[in-house]
Amino acid sequence: MPTLILKTEKGYQAYFVLQDAAYVTSSTGFKVVNVAKLISQNIREHFKKDNLPVDMTCNHFGIARMPRLDNVEYFDKNNIYTFAEWLSWSMQQDDFEYLKRPNLFVLSGTEGQKQIDEPWYHLLKNTSKIRGEKSLMGRNNVVFTLALANYASGIDQSACLEELTDYNDELAIPLKINELKKTIASAYSGKYEAASRDFIRILCQTWVDSSLTSKDLFIRQGWYKFKKSRDKRQRSHFSEWREDFLAYIQQETSATNPYLRVKKKDITKTIGIPERSLDHVLKQLQSEGKIMYSFKRGRQGGVIIASVISLAISLMNKTREAREDYYLALSRVFGRTLSMITHLLNRSVEQIKERYSDSGTLFELDTG
Structure with missing residues (x-):
């Protein structure tokens, strides 16, 4: 207590x-x-x-x-x-x-791959419409993320300041120079290593294109993140299957296409997860409110899976009337009650707004 x-x-x-x-x-x-x-x-x-x-x-x-x-x-x-x-x-x-946590390590700056070379970095750099009053994320978040990418890629702070000053000047409503310097200094403070892919994905879907997926944003995909290749290990821990599956869903969904229809055998083949482990992962992630899924029988059937965070982001730009239709459609697709769908998505929207407000501390990579 x-x-x-x-x-x-x-x-x-x-x-x-x-x-x-x-x-x-x-x-x-x-x-x-x-x-x-x-x-x-x-x-x-x-x-x-x-x-x-x-x-x-x-x-x-x-x-x-x-x-x-x-x-x-x-x-x-x-x-x-x-x-x-x-x-x-x-x-x-x-x-x-x-x-139980997977054996993760920081991807940025390793084996020649740098964050500033990834597609998401250039997509954000070429976006000038970012404003500061957006309730979800704004200029500080984007500048902080770009600065973190420079820091993680070994770029000198003065060079980063020069590049992001030019970027800031292109914004419709730029940051004040003191705020810009403060944000970059925070990224270079040594307290952070890299921006979370979840945050990068939300930024890009908010300000660039809501249909973007992980495969559009990152060079290296989720299930290649382990220090040892799968064929060199006798078994994979459940927590690693869980992380692999989440990476797969994030890659295959977006705010405009928040759920996918796929056969279980395609998932097991793509990420190398046994079918029984996949069933366990699906049940756990749904109980945690991270995904929703349902099965459709028959030759054209399979599993329908949605990322709750993608559903929530998709919901945020809809009118009240459109939201009601959205809740009803999801209730039919996933066989869940309308009240449960409404509660889950509204809670997720509020969590996104609160957690991803303009604060650099949200981007600390905790390898815990």
Whole structure:
């Protein structure tokens, strides 16, 4: 249980107070920082598995609100633990199925592939219509992402500033020069490695073309990200199948085409996943609210799959009347109740608006 829960205009903040301070020292290679991040991530995952609306992308060491008499919803001074107790708890969580993470590594800048060479970078660079008052994402997000690509590609900060100054000048409503410098400096602060592909995809679908898919944006696709090739391994862990499948769905769907019809054998052949593992992945991702799927029998049948985030992005540009028709159509396609479809997509839209607002901290790549 948290020590304190504080209410804000857009949600709640949970405070977990330590009994004693955990000291950061250079002699230990600043290990306590990495351990604290892992504990923070495990706390989020723990509550997320119960379908609580946890913000999984906010900075682990961000600034929180000051508790006051008028905003504290819950407080128990007995809910205070030592750092050692948290570490022990966190290590136990790592054994759970929902916390197993794939063996990922950063793609940018490796083997001659650089983020500034990928299609998405040039698509954003050639888009001048980006504005700052957009409720989903705006100029700061785009500039920050472009700067991160330069940083991850080994480009000097002064060269990046020169290039993005020219880009900023081409915008319909450019950033002020001080804001531009501040955003680039943040990208080069050393706190970040690269922008998440999910965020890049949303930016490009928002400002460039809503029909863009991952295969249009990235040089290297999702299921080639592992350090060892599949034929050199005796078995693939479930978490890796899960990541491969998500990468596949992101590549094959977009905001204008948010779901696809495909035979299960085509999926198993493309990403090399056993059919039984695929069934398990489908059930888990649907229970987490990340996808929806249904089966159609017969010769022309197969599985119909949709990415919830693509459905939500597609929904955001529709009128209220068009949304009602959209909900009804999805209810028929996926065999889910109208109320469930409405609740799931409206929640996803609100999460996108809140999480992907103009804040550079959303683009921290947490390899956790």
